[in-house]
Amino acid sequence: MRTTAFLTDSTLCIGCKACEVACKEYNDVPADGYVFTGRSYDNTLHLGHSTWRHVAFVEMDTALGVGGNAGEQITWSFVSDVCKHCEHAGCLEACPTGSIVRTDVGSVYVQPDVCNGCGYCVVGCPFGVVDRRPSDGRAFKCTFCYDRQRDGEQPACAKACPTQSILFGEIDDLRAHAQQRLDTLRSRGIDDAVFWDSGHTSVGGTHAMFIVRGDPEAYNLPANAEVPTIYLRDGWRSAAAAALIALAGTAAAFLARRTTGIG
Amino acid sequence: MSTTYYDVQLLKPPVWTWEVPVYFFVGGAAGGAAIIGSIAEWTGTSGHLARDARILAAAGAPVSAALLTADLGRPARFVNMLRVFKPQSAMSVGSWTLASFSATTTGALVPALTTVAGPTSAALGAVMLTYTGVLIGATAIPVWNQNVRLLPVHFAASGVASAAALLTLMGHDDDALNDIAMGAAAAETIIGAIIETKRSAATRPLRHGPTGWVIRAGGVLSGPLPLLLRATSKRPGWRRAAGAMALVGSLLTRLGWIAAGRESAKMKG
Amino acid sequence: MPGLGTSFGRGGATTAQQDLANADAILIMGSSMAEQHPVAFRFVVDARERGGTIIHVDPRFTRTSAMADLWVPLRAGTDLVFLGALINYVLQNGKEFREYVVHYTNASAIIRPDFQDTEDLAGLFSGWNEDDHKYITDSWLYDGLQTDGSSSEESSSSAHGLWGKSRGGQPMKLVPEHRDMTLQDPRCVYQLLKRHFARYTPELVEQWCGTPKAQFLRVAEAYTAASGPDKTAAICYAVGWTQHSTGVQIIRAAAILQQLLGNIGRPGGGIMALRGHASIQGSTDIPTLYDILPGYLPMPNFEAGTHDLQTYLQQNGTESGWWHNTDKYTVSLLKAWYGEAATKDNDYGYDWLPRITGDHSHQGYWLEMDDGKLEGLFVFGQNPAVGAPNSRLERRALSKLDWLVVRDLVEIETASFWYDSPEVERGELRPEAIKTEVFLLPAASHVEKEGTFTNTQRLLQWREKAIDPPGDARSDLWFVYHLGRRLKARAARDPRPRNAGLNALTWTYREDGPIREPNAGEVLQEINGRTTADRTLVGGFRELKADGSTECGCWIYSGVFPEPGRNRANERQSHDALGHGWGFSWPSDRRIMYNRASARPDGSPWSERKKLVWWDSATRQWTGLDVPDFTPTKAPDYQPPKGAVGDDALPGDAPFIMHTDGLGWIWVPIGLRDGPLPTYYEPLESPLANPLYPAHPTNPPADRKERGDNRYVPVGDERFPYVLTTYRLTEHHTAGGMSRHVSRLAELQPEFFAEISPALAKAIGAEHGGWVTVASPRGVVEARALVTSRMPPLEVNGRIVHQVGLPYHWGSRGLVTGDSANDLVAMSEEPNVRIMETKGLVCHIAPGRRPRGRAANAYLESLMRGEHVAHHRVSH
């Protein structure tokens, strides 16, 4: 099958949360709590075991703003976040059971029937996406609607998006489209739009790409996230050293005492 | 300061509760014991010490497994840990290590198998001592991955120290054992100093707040204090006291580091 | 929708959502389209991507504002100042589309000399009758016309396009006898309009709406610049406009603006009335309203003396224009209902129709209920205990009924009022003391039954049944059909005359399956219409007859089921940008109404860029990209011969074929109860007096329904110094029955909140995220404070006016609960459609939670006694 991806273009997002709802409805994801946060209109706040699409709401007093609003008055921007389906996925690398696999469409998928809830993927994800659901004990995250994709359907969230803010398609096409889109936006005077896909770090790019305005970190899209496997080399190196020292040291201790013992 | 989304934490905190740090402690001790056991055997120093160390290691293995299982969201699926072997997953490496470690440590108790199982269990014990450092070091949690080099050494020292401590408390008074304990305590002292002096945003939880104090307490109890006691006197009472301290210190260290991880996830990495 | 009905002839959105993508500018006002019509909003986004300018005028900065090129705030309730100033701007700067205005509107018509404007009478039009607080509207007529001089009480139905004015005797030929095509005559509509709006200046906008003059001018320039022969601009509105005591006139102002700019009947133009519930357009077409029959035929009115069919047809039929066919549609409707029993001799059963004998609107009958005058009530698909104005009064009124039947998907507050309403908590209602017997019946949801929705653009779309209804749940069709069956069975055994109509009623539909579900397709065929002789389906309303040989359940829908097996509502092959081939858009699948106006008087398109339908001189037919809203073969130069009637009486350059004169009505000579032109009045409750008409601050004929349990405070009352407005959130649906009970939605907006500005929060000492107590003379509620600069204070008339915003979705039941904003809203009636004013009232707000139990009412009374008057004097 072809390699698919998301391009979520926040400049087209109206903050309707249809994606968030469609995801829950289609995947039958349980409620994530009924808490008024006061964080603008965002009451789910982050991705998690029971929120696989999350729409961020950022109110600003000036600066940002579409077209005529720019620089003049308050603005309100919306960004629909989702599992990044990393090229080098920390969660997948970490998973000891092989529950997390790379699918033939390039997405990262947690097999619920294999997961034993060890929780290692949770600390393996540099984007704070996957999490263990206390009520269930297993880890959950966006499935990229793999079952729908198998049936030739687009993911539920993309399908529900009324403004094509969530584009779904072949990853290279979307990358190309993103560049054109940035040019269009610049030509319309929106020059603070940026493309985000963590391509420059060890993550090696994501299958969920974004166009946002201003600083991506303002929407919890980190600038320099790294896949944790890069720490393995150093880790095992010093592990080996430590192991040798432990063995050698212990041996030395006994040998030393033995000789003195005889003498 | 970098922008955030309403200061909502980006990273998910580790889901592990007390079982995992305690497993680190037990597994470490068992690993250390296995080494002491088989090397004591091999150098033919003390039969009693070797035997008790072996028993410790053999007993520690199943306890470790039990603790690990208890922490799983789906304990019934512990066996899935051995479904695949993934070198790039420290958790996978660890699971296989623990499994074979249990096998060899028990095997080592059977006279017929000792010659083979003994040394193997020592080698595996060395992995048991250190891999947990890699396990948490190779994650997205800043305070852990910033210390990925230190952690295996730290945990190895902690493990050896607790093994020696346990044997001391079991009444063993060999000088070799005491040297090992002192070596470990010395190592812990240096590591403690490094932690105190290494100042970066990511390592704050190691020095500040409750986690800071747990780590510090763990450090002092497993480093300078036992070292001082053992250095200043050969009296068994003093050595046992040092042992007790090292044990508590080692436990606090493991608890401290996991707690620090939870704190660290809250901060921007 | 009388604003549109009287202006253009039909009470529906003039355009299609898809067509918004063709607009060069879109003014969204009185709606938060991105939030309440997200799917339709995609076409607004398309327009923006194509370079169109999106303008949002709203007291709050909403999700719609975030997508707009221009957001402009205004004080809630002052839209008519803003729109009046836009009209004035067009007239003063000669921005109007002259040729369009002259030929296609009644701007040139001369008005009766005895007409006097609000500018002459300090806020009243001529014809005001102080005794019954109504207008006698004769002086508003075209010069040379008159009526019998009775007041316009009965003209409610005109509201919907057909003007049912009592004229005992002959249908009047409502055509301007004198027109001044130069628009110079001081008594022509154009000049009257100019004079009427002369005082609506950018300065007044700044002073009264609180909208900075510069921002207003940017809107005026951007919008007018986007109109003309090769440009068009559209207006989208919803209940931010309608739910005012001047709601209809606000929409009228938009209609006038669009006519002046030549934006009606053209691609990318029009007025997009964004309707509410999935089929709310359908429920005015085939009405759940008390004053009209299907297809906007007026309901017989007792006072109007419409006692027999002849009088009814004389009163409501017209000599010229499409409504000349009133007889065909009325008789065909009666035949559909009474079948064989409907004969020429018995007026086709006309006598069996009910008569309007008073105010049977929601507020009207609910107040009667409160007075104990109602025995029982059916509530289908409505939750008045939360959604209706002065919901406290409405909940208490329910306890005065003998019986109440609620059919819903869940147990809503309307069904549970007797044991878990705030009134019970406050000791006002004691469950054991309530006599009302409540029947809660499970209703099948839209996915559990088949049938059509008529959406906001008059588009009928057929819906298949996805799953069977669970348990005892049944469709409303099932319930009404089987209830009817049983009632008929009883009536058959009871020969009293009152049962004659029931006995005559045709009530035979195919029953499907074990639950005996009536066949919805057959109902749609009855609506489409058939010949009575051989029951063959008619192809459209042009085939309907007045001699009883045809039957038709709703003439405007005729053509939706033209032949057996062809349900056009169920067609799904869209083959052009306007969506032809997908569903059926009444009338006759026209997507953009009045589209004759998209061509010049001579029949050629105004411009290549904006062509839609045009006259093909080769085939001598109207043709183009839409179904012509015009007699296909009527040439542009056609002039009616002497004595011609109906459509033949209209010339070939008269696009508004429903109207007696074929013109767009900038001036409404008949059919509205509060004026031929829109005039600015303050909301019934306002912190400020009316700058233009101090003597008449509020809409004179508006009915306040003022009484003990529906109190008001006077203008500028210190006790309630803040402007309050209410609205929706995307995450919820209206009174919450479909959202508060659904986890996926409830968790997205779990708590009732009040949007206030940082300045107001500071002034009253409220904390973001903390509690505030909001009160009006009707009630008191508590909500979380959502402090945001999206709710800016405005400088109005030299002082700072703070506005408080409340979404109204919460109630006492569901996964998330909260107080109902409607406890604060008054039961009032706009004169034409009797709608309440939810968008502009006043309130008091203080930090902290509201008192519990009886103390809550005590608190309200102490407020009324003026004990908590805000000490920080509101000023700058």
Ligand SMILES: Nc1nc2c(c(=O)[nH]1)N[C@H]1C(S)=C(S)[C@@H](COP(=O)(O)OP(=O)(O)OC[C@H]3O[C@@H](n4cnc5c(=O)[nH]c(N)nc54)[C@H](O)[C@@H]3O)O[C@H]1N2
């Ligand atoms: N998600 C969702 N969609 C819905 C509904 C729902 O409940 N939820 N309800 C449906 C129904 S029944 C309807 S009728 C429509 C209603 O659709 P809308 O009319 O768009 O809904 P509202 O939010 O009530 O009001 C729209 C805007 O009017 C503004 N407003 C308030 N007072 C004034 C004023 O005086 N002047 C102006 N210019 N603006 C003012 C409010 O700030 C608000 O932003 O939505 C339909 N769609």
Ligand SMILES: Nc1nc2c(c(=O)[nH]1)N[C@H]1C(S)=C(S)[C@@H](COP(=O)(O)OP(=O)(O)OC[C@H]3O[C@@H](n4cnc5c(=O)[nH]c(N)nc54)[C@H](O)[C@@H]3O)O[C@H]1N2
């Ligand atoms: N303050 C304030 N008040 C307002 C408004 C406002 O803007 N501000 N807006 C007003 C407007 S525009 C409207 S439309 C009203 C809406 O107010 P209501 O109509 O009273 O409230 P809804 O929640 O829409 O009620 C619809 C009910 O029908 C049920 N239902 C859904 N499908 C079916 C079905 O197929 N059959 C049956 N029998 N029931 C079904 C739902 O569960 C729901 O309980 O609120 C009005 N009130």
Ligand code: SF4
């Ligand atoms: S974002 Fe996190 S959970 Fe998603 S694929 Fe990447 S590492 Fe895995």
Ligand code: SF4
């Ligand atoms: S929790 Fe499940 S998915 Fe995550 S690492 Fe463990 S086994 Fe794999």
Ligand code: SF4
């Ligand atoms: S792809 Fe599917 S699972 Fe992932 S967010 Fe979208 S709807 Fe949810």
Ligand code: SF4
């Ligand atoms: S559905 Fe589309 S427009 Fe709506 S919030 Fe999600 S991404 Fe934005």
Ligand code: SF4
């Ligand atoms: S009518 Fe239905 S589809 Fe359209 S916006 Fe409302 S909920 Fe969405």
Ligand SMILES: [Mo]
């Ligand atoms: Mo509505």
